[in-house]
Amino acid sequence: GCIAACVTPYRSVPFQNVNGNLFQEPTFGDLSSLTLREDIDRLILGAGEQILTLSSKNVTKKTGQVSWESSADEKSFCQTKGKSREKCKNFITATYTLKSGKMLVCGTNAFSPSCDYMTVTDETISLDGNQMSVKGTIPFDPSDRFASLMNDDTLFSATSANFLGTEMTEMKQSLLSEPNMISVNLVEASKDSDNGEDDQVFLFFTEKAVEEQPADLLVSRVARVCKSDLGGKKILQKKWSSFIKARLDCPFGDSSALVQDVFLLKSQTNWKDSIFYATFTSNPQHSGASSHSAVCAYRLSDVNDVFAGRFLAETRTGGWVPYTGAVPSPRPGSCINDETRAAGFSSSLDLPDDYTTFVINHPLMEGVVTPIGGKPLLVQSSRKFSKIVVDQVTSPKGEQHQMLLIGTESGWLQKAVKLDGEEGRIVEELQLFEDPLPVDFLQLSTTGQLYGGTSNAVVQVDVRDCSRYTSCDDCILARDPYCGWDRMEGKCASAAGTSSWFQSLTDGDTSLCPTPDVTKEPEVVVLIKDRAQFLPCHPDTNLPTSWRFADDILHPGPRLTPISQGLIITPSSSDAGLYTCETLQDIGGRMHRRTVIQYLVQVQDTCNLAPVQETSTPVVPVQDASTPVVLVQDASTPVVPDTCNLAPVQETSTPGSPGSGDQHPGGPGSGQQDPGPGSGQQDPGKDPEGGTDHPGGLYRLGADLHFTHVPPLEEQKPG
Template sequence: MMRSPMVLMYFLLIMSEGLAVSNRPRRSVSFQDMNLKQFKESGFGSLSSLMIRDDIGQLVVGARGKVLTLSLDDITKKTSEANWTVSSADKALCQMKGKHYKECDNFLRTLHTMEDGKMLVCGTNAFNPQCDYMTFTNGSVSLEGNKHVGRGKVPYDPDQRFASLMNENTLYSAASSNFLSTELVFQRHGLNPLKTEMTRSWFNEPTMISVSLAEASKNSEDGEDDKVFLFFTETAVEEHHDNIQVSRIARVCKSDLGGERTLQRKWTSFLKARLDCPFGGAGLSPLVQDAFLLQDPDNWRDSTFYATFTANSESSGACSQSAVCAYKLSDISQVFSGRFLAEMDTGTWETYTGEEPFPHSGSCINDELRAKGVMSSLDLSDKALLFVKSHPLMEGVVTPIAGKPLLVRTGIRFSKIVVDHVTSLDGRRHQVMLIGTDSGWLQKAVRFDGEDGRVIEELQLFQTPQPVNFLQLSFRTDSEFDRWRHPDVPNHRVEKQTCCCLPHPWVSSVPPMFP
């Protein structure tokens, strides 16, 4: 694991005039040409988590053995610091179990804000995960010392990918739950804990990518339940050849309570489907790297997932390629309302053509089901639950809008993505995509309604190539304004928004100009 000083960089991005005709950026800005402010501190490496707190004006950063806060108004200023280290006895025990001494520390990998303003922080704790709560009071962050078990909330291994989401003080996580990191589960913690079944048909050597909540209950006329979506990759059980990696999207219902007898404390609504992003040629399997949900406030079905993909081209010897694909929630819902695949006695997977129980497997409770006596998942029959348990995989494939990617780049590997709606003075709405790469560049693209995305600028965030592992948006506004120009959009004033990215072991804070 790399060890080096932390550098936090702050700079202003202004969208260029005009758009490139192709996906090659019209403007490329090198590190040397960036106007940077830097926060430096020696002996502080292995940055492992990041969280923006707009409400208190702080950037919260987790690392090996400590958490620090930086001012969002001027990130060169460290406002406070709290230490959470591992005892020598715990380190020794970790090494006795066969782990390297560099891994046997407390890497603080989970940071979430609770409804009361407290923060949940979880660390690997020498391969014995623990969590605690933090407060930011009178300009200083401090740990409460109320440590509790962090198993399943954060990985044991400081380098293993995982995903988590906090909603209404309820934590959803997709992470390993054992020392060897062989048991990966998607679970809900709290008063009504649920988790996935430990069967090959539910998860088969997965890599967890991201978790998002779609607020379907807002403005719903039929009592629709909110949905929680998980993006991941895994070895495809339905393929005839072994070790075929595919991208997946899974869905569960927020109000799922598990089964009364069958699937007790397990998801009764877990469904998954293959996620397609066609690029890179035949024989290449695009693997999802990140996903960002751009919510539609009026109709959740019009909300859109934007996801980055890389083509696994090592076996073909082709140049590496990356893409961004977009998916409407209405299209995703249609796939999850379709037919299922079933495993035959021969080991092959085929479309299930038998009788299906009521209601449709994996359905979320709504007014229609309540009218028929199904008030919660506890009212589902054993027959319906047994079908859910053995048929988690959908026959349909989730395909992107217009059946193709928004962006495709060659020789670049995309990592993280964030997206925002912007509105010009003429009332037209556009989507601005900020895409990180594994070499430390930020791709800035604009998507106009009905058109493909166009990369208009790329910026080198870091002098030495390293992946952008965290990318977040801040909605703090600034009193200063600048102009964003485009041939089809009248000049108008814009407010600053901040995007923060955290490669390992560096941090950058980027305030772009959004129209």
């Protein structure tokens, strides 16, 4: 079951229908880092023993490649230490841009981490060839997660094994307990500061909760250090002396969801108003917990309020309680500013021993960092979230909306938004990769180009692409902040700011949409009296559907069974008439109905049909999945059934994304898109409805089907 309010995407776009550019090569694999450089229009890829550059305007164009292999001796020594041959090579796990324009590239180098400088030009890339050992900065193991950033040519790196250095193990254990590093972010508090504030570095990670029982329970954390922290003079030498940490809560399902990725949306006016957006997944340690994912948002000011609160102290029995004793001055964890400089502390090296000793013994805060609104922006049960980036979209009216661009473990991208006064919703989801591989990297350019990376491929999509909304109603009802209807151009387009462009994000008001010039005629179909037959309905969205007969809502009955893919009908003579399949969308308590397809049904008494006009749609029986597949002929010439010699249709499901465990009902793989010939239309997971209850078996209707002659119906067993 779904906890909280699980969200179904408005539309799901399978891989073959995604507008984008894809980079793949037979020799390209083990993608370990992805860096966007808009200043030179390049995407820098660090992979297994090679570095590549692609054009950021079109990633199918490779602009440079250079190899960086570990030496034979390094590989051999690595294997003698018990490491696998696959891991004993150089995985390029980090690429950083320096102020000079050069790059620093780093790799695992067969468990002997090294960095080198690299020059990137329009057509080539080249390494300097002066490798530097950087143990403790880059992980030894390519599968270890780490977090890092480059600022002012200073590298801030957090690795699981060596975040605080390799010495003084007992001190490291008191500050961190087997951490898994997720993200590191710099907040430039010094900008526009009136008290000489230092910049702050925020680290997000998971670790074992020393304050919880059982002690091996994993929890999410956020920690803070000061950018100019040089460590202590005697204690914590060359280590963070300002390190403090707090529990990070995203409440859904259980109390210890695990953070997977973090994006800092920086405020352009006041750094204190910046917001952290984070993806979380359920903690597998909780027995019986269903698997969910969520996005939570945190105000930077709320995080700092927790760091200004009470510390926890460990008791002799191993418990943790609020610390009530005297707190040294300057306050542990605080950064150097004008006030501390006036007191004689111009750097962390000047801080007294009781400051650094206190940090060692009390790194954990009592307060818990809770999300804005006290709950997630979004919860999903069918996709496992991995990466996130956030784009701030400004409407022509000056309204700002945050678009959440979320990568999943099965290769999908979800575009989500939360407007004031409503729950978060997923505008659409795109299948980025043909195989169900995790989205390991996401980067967004200032022009709306999104780059997603998995182990063996990189994809580029335009998040502002509005071409999938083919009508004004569709464009407005999708309520996509990127898109609106351009009345002059007669199409859905990204925000133009002209008087002819409009959108309605709150209400989905389509009253300004033009009336279609041509109304689509209903499909004329001939059904056989007292036989179970099927009218398919395939909306291009994941919205629920409803049926009307004439102008009345159609309710299920002995002769009428609406299912997810259409309507099973066993008609009597009085059932002839107009049937309409509609999607239903509730926006602010107002129900919006959109017609998907209409059928003008005629009912015949017997199986001996009069010749049907070519415009009408023949009826075909659907047989049980155990029925052998019957090959059908090509339908290049119209075939009109006139004696009920109708072809059985094979009963297979629509191919969706591989790895169906990561699908939601009504999404890709569940038959929402038009499945084409021979895909069967029964309700997924059920026996063919009416197969034994209705005489003559179940009939499938569809203009996309092909026909061949098989034995007459009276010679067949009922479906």
